[in-house]
Amino acid sequence: MTERTETAAPAGAAPPADRPSPVSPAPAGAPVHKGAGTPGNGTGRWSGDAGESFRRNLGLVGVLVVLIVIGIVTRPDLYSDMNWVGDNIMSILTLASVVGVVTVGMTFVIIGGGIDLSVGAIVALAGVWSTTVATQSYGAGGMIFTAVVVAVCVGLVNGFLISYGRLVPFIATLAMLVAARGLAAEISDKQTQVSNNATINGIASNDVLGIPVLVFILAGVVAAGWVLLNRTTFGRRTVAVGGNPEAARLAGINVRRHSMLLYALSGLCCGIAAIMLTAQANSAQAAMANLYELDAIAAAIIGGTLLSGGRGTIVGSLLGVIIFATITNLFAINGLSTEAQNMVKGGIIVAAVLVQQFRFKSLTQLLARNKLRSTN
């Protein structure tokens, strides 16, 4: 009330046990006058959950730095060549680009309370469909259009089954995973379909200002995803629907339609990824984008997206993808096997989830408790 003053914790006090302290500390002793009539009152005092995800992303950057240091220590010969370093950064980003685009869509789906296991299959189906002889006769535009439309339609089917058919997302998209790859094999007759379109193939081989076009596409999709999630009504609905579907419904949000659109959005990302992957390989086949669903889900989770929905960031997911690409790159420059690499990846996923749960919380609690005990 009127006389209430909030004093910041004294410097010597034990850190609050259940959350790490906010990035910007509270100005000490700033009096809060209720009803002073200044909207936006309390500016800068609460960095909120944005602060929390910021800290988490900072942690991911830390992981990335560690990985790079390992690279420098194990291959000092390569890292002494600045040209090589620049090229290597680009190859890591290129490696991350296709999965990165898929992960943006996946992040939306997971924040919205769902999961999409069919992304790899959708990429394959869209890739195969856009490289049939018939489609290729319409040129690059026709191929891109086909890939996107096919992928969005498959996403819509997923969404429809889940929202209106009341199927569990896990089951519906698992079924779609099988079905879409089956259809892709059917269309391609289990053959590799070579892309003869120079424009499409050029997407993977061309640079602009020394930066591969694929990386630009990734940057564009990430930027669009960030804006969509953080600045638009669509993003707000996504968080609401995933965070508390009943509350969203009672606030007048059309929860079913929105979840359906989320799967369509994931489909859209898969369509874009299909073109990128086709361009990289100059071809498409039913087995392409194998296990992308796992990579995308893992990256999103490492990036701090809550599997139960309602929370997640695009930047975190992007960092997750880049971390995976860097690990792959680290193994490649050291000439190690992919088997060892997969084991390390698995370990990193577990570690990331553990860190998410554990964070600094338990540590500070432990310290606080010991202090109490010793004072008693």
Next chain:
Amino acid sequence: MTEPAERPAADETVPAGVQSPNGTGPVGDPPPLVTPPADTVPGEVVLRLTDVVKTFPGVRALDGVQLEVRAGEVHCLLGQNGAGKSTLIKVLSGAHQPDSGQVEWLGEPVSFGNPQAAMKAGIATIYQELDLVEDLSVAENAFLGHEPRQLGFVRRGYMARQTREILARLGHPEIPPRRMVRSLPSAGKQIVSMARALSHEARLIIMDEPSAVLAHDEVGNLFRIIRELTAQGIAVIYISHRMEEIREIGDRVTVLKDGRTTAANLPARSTPTRDLVSRMTGRTIEYVFPDRPAETPAAEKLLEVRELSREGEFADVSLTVHAGEIVGIAGLVGSGRSELLETIFGARRASTGTVSMAGRQVRPGSVGAAVRAGMGMAPEERKSQALLLGEPIYRNVTLATFTRWARLGFTDAGRERAEANEVADRLELRPLDVRRPVRTLSGGNQQKVVVGRWLLGGTKLLLLDEPTRGVDVGARAELYQVIRALAARGVGVLLVSSEVPEVLGLADRVLVMREGRVVHEAPAGELDEDTVLDLVMAGSLMEGAPA
């Protein structure tokens, strides 16, 4: 507990003019700590807290709390929303660790690292927010974490029998121990969390606003159990915003304000309400309802419900709400009142009947259509039905309106914060920083967010289901003013509340519901509490319950 003690006798009130427009008044020096003669309670001290401090980022939730609880007493904790009551009991139950200060339990200094440790030591807690595992059975929830075992296997049959016994003691033998908790109504869930507390060999049971979700008759039941417990020498810490309950069940009262003990060990029965309230708030509050306007003649019909029915919930309900009118629905939990509200709002689909707004029929079973027609509903259960706990306050307040201020699909965060700030200010939200996650608010303040959501934008008809659940005395009066002011601007209000005085005091017209039917309708001025209670209870569900 028929006469609410908060309605102060005339000699206790201070002239209304003392209250300033935004609800704060002059603040005097805090009254000195009072220590009553030691012979008021015979039991020995089981729990003593000295200078307990607990901080959260930016908030000092507990700032030097003293508390002393004796065996066999009911010790009440009083304090405004956000005063630190729930934080205090979370410290006691091991859910939070204090930053500093001492907790003495049975004469020994202790620090509980987790809730399990506190339970082992004999402290059981019923939290303000239900903490049940929805997908486990009633019995599994009751014995969660201390399942009876034999050779490593849970003794399921024994556990179910024990649970049945506890439920019978609680007056609810009809709840099957093997039923999934998810399928119980919210009052049933509250019973289960009470059963959980009773399943321990506890020497202290802490109850954080247990009566907030209970119906009138259930509260009587709760008090009977509390008396049984204290007779066995078990201590009870009881938190409630309802003064009449504290008078009835409490022995001593400790008052918290802004995380500090402002008065300790006051006698619960003899301390005047005015004293308690001024120690809680630092000001004097008139707990009265806003005046009804003198006869609003022939306002237009806003909501018209015709013969609405829903299988097994309510039947043939017809009612009208005029613009500017507050209509109250009185009834027991289970009388179909919440279901009726949700059906009018389109959250449930009616089996028969129609709902019209301003003469036009609203598409049934569609919340979207209801919202577009100008309805807004504050649902009964804030945590599961209304809030995005991890999201900032302002986004929760604007959850139903953010699209209205968006341009081309882009949200306007500045505008949203400004609007939310205004609402927060009107409802005395504390702390008044709309960017905090709702999760960090106290229970009563979360409730204000739920109601505040519909004070924004062009809501024409407000459906309020238990709008003051867990809201403190001062903020409650404020909320009544806000609702009345909305009505004066032509908004229609349909209000459901378990507290009969609230329905009678706030509404213009009252409908009494029993077993899914409207059994009586009258202007509020023509009814009194006893009449309504009789109507509500007649052939009560208690006897009518399936065997």
